[in-house]
Amino acid sequence: MVLVSIIIPVRNRPQDIARCLKSLLKQDFPKEDHEIIVVDNNSTDNTQEVIRQFPARYVFEPQVGRGPARNKGVQESQGKYLAFIDSDCIADPNWLKELVRGLR
Secondary structure (H helix, E strand, O other), X not given: OOOEEEEEEEOOOHXXXXXXXXXXXXXXXXXXXXXXEEEEOOOOOOHHHHHOOOOOEEEEXXXXXXXXXXXXXXXXXXXXXXXXXXXXXXXXXXXXXXXXXXXX
16 A cells, blocks of 8 residues: 655646656655645656656646646545645655655
């Protein structure tokens, strides 16, 4: 069972999502205990191609807005817990570990 689903909504931010995903791949947290779901919120540039270069689940949400994108990510998630991060954020390597520690 996946413990944490990380959900990232993104729209037309290919450079930002690449940096965000690179930071998430450096998490000090077991890879088998989390999944990364990127919700493409109807991008009109090469955001989709950038996302597909990473080991993350790509999901498309045509209705523009953070709410619909996050809700789509929740629908697609398999984790016991949900962690949301924006596409322009860079996660500290201990981010997920500290979040889960707080939940326990």
